[in-house]
Amino acid sequence: MAEESIFDRDQMAEESIFDGNQMAEESIFDRDQMAEESIFDGDQMAEETIFDIDQMAEESIFDGDQMAEESIFDGDQMAEESIFDGDQMAEESIFDGDQMAEESIFDGDQMAEESIFDIDQMAEQSIIRLFCPKWLKELKSTYERVGLEATAYLIKKLLQQLDTTELNIAVTGDSGAGKSTFINTMRGLWGNDEGAAETGTTETTKEPAPYPHPNLPNVYFWNLPGIGTMKFPANKYLTEIKFKRYDFFIIISQSRFTENDAKLAKEIKQQGKNFYFVRSKIDNDLNSLKMEGVNINTDEELGKIREYSVSKLKEAGILTPTVFLISNFKMNEFDFPKLKETLTNNLDDIKKQVFLLSLPNTTLEIVESKRKELEKRISMLVKFSGAVGAMPVPDLSFACDIGILIKAFKDFRQCLSLDDASLQRLAIMAGKPVEVLKAEVKTPLEGEISVELVKKMLRGSTVVPISAVDFARNFIPVIGSLVGAGSSCHLTYKLLNKALNDLTENAQRVVKAAFGTDENGRHQTSAH
Incomplete structure (x- = not known):
């Protein structure tokens, strides 16, 4: 026990010394390590501090440069944007100005065109009532709405229409009925005058032929082939002669009106145009009776001829026919004056004037x-x-x-x-x-x-x-x-x-x- 006690004391002493030495060594190591770490940390801190300062300096310089560059860039950008905005504003202003100018010009032109269009339309609409009081009110309205120049333009246009309005008169009937002579008489011409329609006892009209008035070249008398010929059959007659061209029709016969004449009249009426039956060569009929020695009463004989012509037309389906008895060589006798008056009165204002002014001064x-x-x-x-x-x-x-x-x-x-x-x-x-x-x-x-x-x-x-x-x-x-x-x-x-x-x-x-x-x-x- 004594030996074990001494052994334990010696072991404890050695361990104590060892622990003390170890603690001393660890303490010295820790101090050295701490010193080294302190030095390292100090150096590292110093380096980091220097690095941070350098980095801060660099960043500061970089930021300064960057700020300067950004400032210059922003300035340039602002300047460019300002210039761009200015240019854009200028361009937009010029564009808006040009656009406004174009729109203004366009609107002005459009207004002018619409104004002229309205005036042209008004002129066309006014042509059939040229001299009516209502037209004068429209003239005043034009003056108040679009001004003096437009009003002058309207009046000028209407005056021009007085000189340029066409009148197309169709004259049809059988061969030998006196169509060509009638056309010449209405224009104040004889058969041998320049521009006269060719006359003869046989059919001289092969195609629709226009004959202008010698003083009013926009007035045409058309000599049409008779209806029912091989070239102009009754069922295609209006198409072949171009029906829509004519203002009215005069159907002439020298003796009696035929079924084809009645068919033509009904078709003309159905198409909304006027027709007139003219019984020609009345003087020949009366002279023939006189040459036979018959003592005649002119009025009675004319009544018989008229009644006969009317009855034949009624038989053909014309309910209330009017027949004018004329001589192409006597414009002031028989029904010729009445025919001219009827033709004139059945036309609208402008064409009425044109037709009337085309008549020869016979009365x-x-x-x-x-x-x-x-x-x-x-x-x-x-x-x-x-x-x-x-x-x-x-x-x-x-x-x-x-x-x-x-x-x-x-x-x-x-x-x-x-x-x-x-x-x-x-x-x-x-x-x-x-x-x-x-x-x-x-x-x-x-x-x-x-x-x-x-x-x-x-x-x-x-x-x-x-x-x-x-x-x-x-x-x-x-x-x-x-x-x-x-x-x-x-x-x-x-x-x-x-x-x-x-x-x-x-x-x-x-x-x-x-x-x-x-x-x-x-x-x-x-x-x-």
Whole structure:
């Protein structure tokens, strides 16, 4: 136990010394390690600090450079964006300006086009009621809506339509019925005159042939082949002759109307156009009876012929036929005057005027009717003069549209058949020397109508016998605003009206010299 006790004490002492040495070594190691770690950490901290400072310096420099670059970039970008925005704004402004300008021009053009279109449409719609009061109200409305220039344009267009409106008259019937002679008579021509339709006892018409009026080239008389021929069978007749071309039809027969004539009339009526039955060569029928020694009553014989013609048409299915009995060589006898009156009255305003002005001056009634129609044209011309104004005339103390006056004077003279060619045709028709008719023409407008002549007429013009206010209110009440007290309208009206009255009086004297009239104004001799 003693040995074990000593052994245990020695072992414990050795372990204690060992532990002490170990602790001392560990303590020294830990101190050295701590010192090394402290030095390492210090160095590392120092390095990290230096690194951080360098990094911070670099980052600071980098950030400074980056900020500087970004600042420069942002500045440049802002400058570019500013320039871009400015350019874009400028471009957009220019674009908007151009677009606005284009839209403005487009709108202006579109408005102008629409305005012109409306005026053209209005002109076309007004043509059938050219001289109605309603049209004058529409004229004023145009002035108030689109202005003076558009109003002048409308009036000018309507005046042009007076000169350009076509009238196509179809003349059909069997061969030998007198179609060609009728066409020549309506135009004041004989068979051997230039431009006359060919006449003959056999069929001379193989195709529809137009014959223009010598003074009014837009008036056509069409000589059509008879219905029911091999080339123009009844069932295809209207198609072959181009039915829609014609304003109305005159169906001529020299003896009796056929079933084909009745079929044609019914088809024309179904298509909405007018037709007229004309029984020609009445003078031949009456002369034949006289040559046979028959003592006839002209009115009774004409009644028999009319009744026979009407009965045949009724048998063919025409319920209430009207038949005109005529002689192509006697325009003032039988039913010829009634035929001309009926044809005129059954046309609308503009074509009525055109047809009436195309008729030869064979009666005083025709001359007076022409004067009334031309008076309406004066109304249009005065309105046009007021709408467009007038240019000062050299050597005169006032303004007036001489061009309007010159054209109107020439038109009036021609429409009243006072030009040389018309007088020559009328003399042949009446069987009188042309010198006899020319001797009745006593007007300064019979020769050349020049600017100097019109100036002379203007210089010799006296004061208009109505005030400007009364003129604007009474003559053109709905467009009084177009003309002022100093306007040339009043002078234009006076000159045109004076010229028309003068030419009408001359035309009346010519008719009296050509055909003669009794105390009641009835003709003593006949035309042709």
